[in-house]
Amino acid sequence: MSDPVTVLEEEIEKARHPFTEAWEMFRRNHAALVALVVLTGVVIMAIIGPALYGRDPYDMVWTPFTRPGENWDFILGTDYLGRDLLAMIISGTRVSIIIGLAAAFVSVFIGVTVGALVGFYRGWVEEVLMRFTEFFQVLPTLLFSMVIVALFGASLPMIVLAIGVVSWTAVARITRAEFLRIRELEYVTASRASGARNGKLMFRVILPNALPPIIVQSALMVGSAILFEAGLAFLGLTDPNVVSWGQIIGSNRTYFLDASFTVTIPGVAIFVTVLCISLVGDGLNDALNPKLRAR
Amino acid sequence: MTEPLLKVENLRIELTTRAGVTPVIDNLSFELGHGENISFVGESGCGKSMTALSIMGLLPEGVGRIASGSIQFHGEELTTASTERLRDIRGNEISMIFQEPMTSLNPVYTVGEQIAEVLRAHQGLSKKAAWDMAAELLDAVRIPNAKSRVGDYPFQMSGGQRQRVMIAMALACKPKILIADEPTTALDVTVQAQIFDLLRDLRRNTGTSIIMITHDMGAVAEMAERMIVMYAGRNAEIGPVDQIIDRPRHPYTKGLISCVPHIVANLTEERHDLTEVPGIVPSLQEFGKNRCLFASRCNLRTDECLRERPPAREFENGQKADCWHAEEL
Amino acid sequence: MDGAVNFLRVTLIRVFYAVILLIAVLILNFSLMHMAPGDVADTIAQAAGGIDAEALEQIRREYGLDQPFLVQLGRYIGNVLRFDLGYSFFYSDKVTSLILSRLPATLLLVITAQLLALVVGVILGVFSARKPNGILSHFVTFLALFGYSAPVFWTGLLMLVIFSLMIPIFPVAGMRDVTIEGGFFAQAFDIARHLVLPMITLSSIFLALYSRLARATMMEVLGSDYVRTAKAKGLTNRQVVYKHALKNSLSPVITLAGLQLSAVVSGAVLVETVFSWPGLGTLAFQSILARDTPLILGILFFSALVVIVGNLLTDLALRLVDPRVGGKK
Numbered sequence: 001m002s003d004p005v006t007v008l009e010e011e012i013e014k015a016r017h018p019f020t021e022a023w024e025m026f027r028r029n030h031a032a033l034v035a036l037v038v039l040t041g042v043v044i045m046a047i048i049g050p051a052l053y054g055r056d057p058y059d060m061v062w063t064p065f066t067r068p069g070e071n072w073d074f075i076l077g078t079d080y081l082g083r084d085l086l087a088m089i090i091s092g093t094r095v096s097i098i099i100g101l102a103a104a105f106v107s108v109f110i111g112v113t114v115g116a117l118v119g120f121y122r123g124w125v126e127e128v129l130m131r132f133t134e135f136f137q138v139l140p141t142l143l144f145s146m147v148i149v150a151l152f153g154a155s156l157p158m159i160v161l162a163i164g165v166v167s168w169t170a171v172a173r174i175t176r177a178e179f180l181r182i183r184e185l186e187y188v189t190a191s192r193a194s195g196a197r198n199g200k201l202m203f204r205v206i207l208p209n210a211l212p213p214i215i216v217q218s219a220l221m222v223g224s225a226i227l228f229e230a231g232l233a234f235l236g237l238t239d240p241n242v243v244s245w246g247q248i249i250g251s252n253r254t255y256f257l258d259a260s261f262t263v264t265i266p267g268v269a270i271f272v273t274v275l276c277i278s279l280v281g282d283g284l285n286d287a288l289n290p291k292l293r294a295r
Numbered sequence: 296m297t298e299p300l301l302k303v304e305n306l307r308i309e310l311t312t313r314a315g316v317t318p319v320i321d322n323l324s325f326e327l328g329h330g331e332n333i334s335f336v337g338e339s340g341c342g343k344s345m346t347a348l349s350i351m352g353l354l355p356e357g358v359g360r361i362a363s364g365s366i367q368f369h370g371e372e373l374t375t376a377s378t379e380r381l382r383d384i385r386g387n388e389i390s391m392i393f394q395e396p397m398t399s400l401n402p403v404y405t406v407g408e409q410i411a412e413v414l415r416a417h418q419g420l421s422k423k424a425a426w427d428m429a430a431e432l433l434d435a436v437r438i439p440n441a442k443s444r445v446g447d448y449p450f451q452m453s454g455g456q457r458q459r460v461m462i463a464m465a466l467a468c469k470p471k472i473l474i475a476d477e478p479t480t481a482l483d484v485t486v487q488a489q490i491f492d493l494l495r496d497l498r499r500n501t502g503t504s505i506i507m508i509t510h511d512m513g514a515v516a517e518m519a520e521r522m523i524v525m526y527a528g529r530n531a532e533i534g535p536v537d538q539i540i541d542r543p544r545h546p547y548t549k550g551l552i553s554c555v556p557h558i559v560a561n562l563t564e565e566r567h568d569l570t571e572v573p574g575i576v577p578s579l580q581e582f583g584k585n586r587c588l589f590a591s592r593c594n595l596r597t598d599e600c601l602r603e604r605p606p607a608r609e610f611e612n613g614q615k616a617d618c619w620h621a622e623e624l
Numbered sequence: 625m626d627g628a629v630n631f632l633r634v635t636l637i638r639v640f641y642a643v644i645l646l647i648a649v650l651i652l653n654f655s656l657m658h659m660a661p662g663d664v665a666d667t668i669a670q671a672a673g674g675i676d677a678e679a680l681e682q683i684r685r686e687y688g689l690d691q692p693f694l695v696q697l698g699r700y701i702g703n704v705l706r707f708d709l710g711y712s713f714f715y716s717d718k719v720t721s722l723i724l725s726r727l728p729a730t731l732l733l734v735i736t737a738q739l740l741a742l743v744v745g746v747i748l749g750v751f752s753a754r755k756p757n758g759i760l761s762h763f764v765t766f767l768a769l770f771g772y773s774a775p776v777f778w779t780g781l782l783m784l785v786i787f788s789l790m791i792p793i794f795p796v797a798g799m800r801d802v803t804i805e806g807g808f809f810a811q812a813f814d815i816a817r818h819l820v821l822p823m824i825t826l827s828s829i830f831l832a833l834y835s836r837l838a839r840a841t842m843m844e845v846l847g848s849d850y851v852r853t854a855k856a857k858g859l860t861n862r863q864v865v866y867k868h869a870l871k872n873s874l875s876p877v878i879t880l881a882g883l884q885l886s887a888v889v890s891g892a893v894l895v896e897t898v899f900s901w902p903g904l905g906t907l908a909f910q911s912i913l914a915r916d917t918p919l920i921l922g923i924l925f926f927s928a929l930v931v932i933v934g935n936l937l938t939d940l941a942l943r944l945v946d947p948r949v950g951g952k953k
Contacts, residue, residue: 098731131641135648137883138931142890143908146921151660222771230775231894235909249778257796260785267778275773295942353855360761385858393856398849399762403946415859464857 022287032283033278042273046097057087057243064260079262080255088243089269095244096226096270099160103225106164107123108218111171112207118172119179120202133172141166142231149237156239162279163228167221174217178210212288215282223277230270251253299326300371300471300504301350306364308345308354310384310579318362318583319345321528325330325506327472332498332505334519334536336512336551338576341507342528347474350506351391352381369471387417390465394477396458401462406433406460407445413467427429432463436493455486458491466497473498474506479514491518512555515542527577527588530607534614544616544624587619595620630735638939647701649928653921654700658693661915709925710876710918714911719922727797729925730903732815734892734930737823742881748831749838749877750870753846757900764835776891780825780898787821794821797900806854822899826891830884834877841873848872860939875946882938885931 027033050057076085119131126203145162152158182188183206191205228243232238233246234253245266254264304571308320317369320342335343348354349361353372366373368389373381393399399410410432411425420428426445433441436459449457458478465473474495479487488537498505507518515522515536522539524531524547532545543549575594581588590600608621618624666680670902684690686701703709709719752761788796795801800811801817845851846869854868896905911919943949 011791057632120635131644134641135645135652137887138645138650138928138935139649140886140889140893140931141925142893143924143927146893146908146912147656147924150920151656151914151917153831227773227775231890234777234894235897236774237912246775249775249781256781257784257789260781262787263778263781267775269780270778271698271774274775275769278769278772311908323838351856353852382858382860387858393849393853395849399853401850401868404868404946412859414858416863429820450948461853464853564752614689622783 001218008179017117022202024286026209026283028120029283029286031279032286035279036283038272038275039280042093043097043278046093049093050087053085053087053090055084057083057091059083059087065255065262067259068261069266077259077261078254079252080259082222088248089266090247092243092245092248093268094247095156095242096229096273097164099156099229099244100222101168101200104165104218105230106160106220107168107221107225108171108214109168110164111168112170112175112214115175116170116179116202116207116210116276119176120183120198120206125224133169136166137169139166142228146235149232154237156242159229159232160233163225167228171214171217171221174213175210178213179206181207202267203233213286216218216285219281220278223274223281226270226274226277237291279287299368300329301330302365302367303346303350304365304367304453306346306349306366307362307364308349308359310345310359311580312525313357317579319359319528319579320349321583323364323525323530323532325523325529326440326528327504327506329471330498330502330504330521331521331602333507334515335525336515336522336526336533337505338510338512340576341525343525344476344524345528347391347476347506347508350472350474351385351389351506353385367599369496372527382562383417386413386465386470387468388470388473389472390470391474391476392458392461392465392478394480396454396461396481400457400460402449403468405446405448406452407447410445410460410464410467415463417468428467429463432467433460435466435497436463438458438463454482455489458482458486458490463488466501466503470503472504472506473513474508476508477510478507480509480510487514494518501550512540512551520567524551529588530615530617531589532614532616532618534610534616535612538614540614542624544614544621545589545618546595546620546624547589547596548616549624587617625950630700631890638936642936645932646925647930649925650704651697654697655927656728657917657931658696659922674817685759693872704925709922710917712911712916712922713912714914714919719919722907722919723922723926726904726907729901730892730896730905731930732819732901733822733826733896734888735899736819736887737895738830738881740823741827741834742877744827745831745834746838746870746874748835749873750842750865751833753842754865756843761839764839768832771829774828776825776829777894777898779828780822780895783825784898793864799902818899818901822895822901825898826888826895829844829891830881830888833880833884838873838877841876842869843861845869846871847858868951871945875942875949877943878938878945882935882942884937885934889927889931 060082062078062082062084064078064080067187068077070083076089078083079088087140102176106241114129114133118126118133122201141168144166148165149158170259179202188201188205194207229238229244230249234250235251238247238250240251248266249263254258256263305325306316306320307318307322309354310317310319313447323342323346325333337343345354348359350366350373354360361374363457364374371544373384376384396470400406407426409427409593410418410429411422412430414420415422415427429447430441438456438459439445442451449460452460462478471543473494478494479490482490494505494507495518497503505518507514509515509586519536521534522536523533526543526547532539532543532548534544539548540552541554577588577591580605585604586602587600588591589606592595593600597619605617605621607615607617607621609615610621638760688696689698707720709723710723712719713719715722748760748764748767751765754757755761784796787794795818799816801818846865848869848870849868851864854864859868893905893908895901896903897909900906903926908920908923913923939949
């Protein structure tokens with residue numbers, strides 16, 4: 001086992017695996033590592049939290065506006081209807097995370113498709129899709145999704161769609177830039193010369209190499225989708241029967257001058273989660289972007 | 296002999312990197328006379344540019360520093376001069392042009408503005424006077440229609456023209472010394488010749504001394520009276536250009552010269568075999584060790600080369616070579 | 625001059641694209657209205673507290689709702705060109721006049737917040753770039769993370785708690801205090817006092833983005849060849865940083881600021897709601913609560929218009945700092 005040759009071989013084996021290498025780089029970013037741990041905690045809470053805590057977030061259990069620490073049965077206090085704030089936060093985690101993930105998926109899907117087409121084709125496809133992207137860039141995102149939700153109803157799928165449809169332009173921009181860069185590289189020319197079809201070139205040759213920045217951006221999209229949902233919920237544009245972090249803030253906003261904790265506490269939950277997501281995004285960037293490794 | 300214009304003695308420059316402190320320039324001495332043209336030759340990474348930057352007082356902050364030795368300009372010590380004094384000298388008495396004309400000019404200001412700026416900083420010229428002077432300077436570096444081109448932005452000019460602008464800027468205050476750091480490396484061959492012509496004429500007209508840094512032995516043979524061959528931060532050989540090309544006393548110089556067939560053929564009327572210098576430049580960790588750093592690539596290597604750093608051996612006309620086997624060559 | 629003609633041409637192309645974009649927004653608006661369940665007639669019926677089917681048909685005919693889609697679309701665009709965006713049944717007023725009465729407040733908030741973010745962001749970026757490991761640099765990193773991660777309405781509420789309740793320096797809500805009498809300056813001061821918190825809140829998101837980008841580009845620019853040239857010219861540190869480096873690091877920041885315009889307007893909706901700022905955002909919020917479709921769509925159209933005009937201005941600003949923009953193509 002301590003034979004130097006075997007150790008060396010093991011080292012080489014380890015170094016060869018790209019995931020190992022990426023993980024090594026990620027681990028060096030301590031903030032990202034801590035954030036990953038916190039985030040894992042948040043996800044676990046989203047999955048088993050409600051079952052573990054057991055109290056129904058919709059039940060009016062105590063005097064409204066009980067301050068945090070006033071009654072140890074309700075550590076975080078109660079909201080304007082006397083519902084347990086901790087139960088609401090725990091149950092809101094699931095909704096906020098699901099909406100964040102789903103909306104990010106929608107926007108990454110649209111963004112990568114549009115960005116890939118714009119970056120790959122020249123001529124009219126590029127021209128038309130560029131205008132299309134520009135069009136979505138000038139529509140104020142939040143207002144646009146407010147309009148969608150207001151017109152078509154505030155169900156969860158509609159909210160996911162409304163967020164995803166308005167926030168894909170950043171992904172498209174990054175995908176396009178990567179495609180523009182990579183399509184000129186030798187190995188693309190080589191596979192083009194060997195007769196690969198456009199579809200294969202785009203999704204089998206170029207896309208895998210364009211992935212690192214797209215993955216980083218996708219991680220960040222989850223964070224901004226959570227923020228986005230919170231914003232919509234704050235404005236009351238959410239399913240009133242589903243508790244999410246933003247919805248807690250939105251429904252208690254009117255009373256916040258008297259009981260600011262009903263607003264600050266869910267805000268901290270959003271803040272910490274989004275912060276951790278962006279720190280993890282930073283770490284992913286270190287791990288996946290070889291250009292920055294030298295620094 | 297009168298006092299030299301620039302006198303560098305036992306210069307040692309240290310670079311602080313993650314790996315530790317490295318002497319990128321190790322015990323370098325040379326002199327530059329009035330109106331003289333001296334050339335620094337060597338592979339990239341041998342410390343040529345570091346020498347130039349240290350004379351300018353522009354070593355990368357926090358990374359490079361002059362550890363010991365002296366640089367005297369007109370008898371004035373530059374290594375201990377104040378930042379204000381160095382600023383007065385820069386661009387005024389000693390100026391510099393760089394390797395990359397494409398990126399060395401500020402893209403968001405007109406070339407006229409960039410030339411006029413030097414004149415205003417050092418000679419207190421008015422805006423108008425400096426601008427007119429800039430046009431004259433552009434004309435002097437042979438840019439056609441100088442009067443109208445002076446309002447152009449760098450992106451509207453070719454690489455050769457940009458290098459001419461750099462030269463105009465460097466010569467604006469009639470400096471005593473012009474340092475040219477690989478001034479033609481990034482340019483086309485025909486443009487290279489034009490830039491060399493220009494530098495030669497300007498030197499004849501203004502009497503400016505030139506320190507030219509290059510890895511092109513052809514350019515050295517054409518332009519300079521004396522040359523310094525550097526290897527791994529150390530002086531390998533110094534002396535009159537003709538004499539060194541005729542009879543190099545350092546195996547590295549010999550290798551460099553034999554890489555360039557036409558100089559040898561022109562100057563000595565005999566043909567050597569075209570060879571290359573085998574091996575690679577030592578890594579930074581090797582720098583500063585007490586042995587001959589060229590030994591690993593040298594076919595004359597003996598034990599003493601690996602044991603101790605060679606001292607300078609002197610020959611006629613001030614030719615010096617740092618090699619244990621200099622006499623044998 | 626050649627440049628002026630080119631400038632005009634590029635500007636005209638830009639304006640042409642802007643008009644096409646606006647028409648596209650109109651088509652989207654109309655399609656949304658068409659696709660949404662319920663129409664204007666239903667809204668009126670609701671407002672009137674229920675009407676019978678025949679009266680409903682009557683209203684549909686009056687408003688042309690029985691016409692084919694394209695005819696209705698054409699009429700809608702025609703109306704918009706005549707500055708008629710429809711009628712708000714909730715406010716019993718024309719949509720255009722409602723919006724125009726609220727627009728100045730939003731513009732005031734958006735423009736001041738954006739300027740604040742740009743100016744402070746660039747200043748922070750420049751200072752921290754000069755000392756990459758200094759306290760300020762860490763502060764910028766912290767600020768960037770906070771600005772990105774904190775929901776803007778939450779930041780606003782925290783600001784209210786701190787600066788209106790705990791330390792009552794600034795008013796809680798609104799844009800002006802009706803009890804304040806006096807001349808222009810007294811009124812302006814009153815508005816400014818109300819503006820401070822919303823402006824800072826809105827700019828916090830963008831301040832984070834801009835300072836981070838400004839620091840990164842400034843660090844890159846400070847290491848560039850042309851900054852080295854500027855130093856070699858003997859310019860003072862101040863000239864090197866604020867004349868040569870700063871102007872070059874501005875264009876990426878301005879480009880980013882242009883891309884953020886729609887986000888700024890979006891953020892304004894939330895900030896206005898938090899601070900009861902009487903702008904388009906609060907109007908949008910109220911119109912959505914009231915299901916006032918023509919008003920909502922009118923606001924969407926106007927805010928897109930604000931972003932498009934802002935983009936044109938950004939382009940202009942970009943061409944002021946970088947001569948290469950618009951010169952090519």
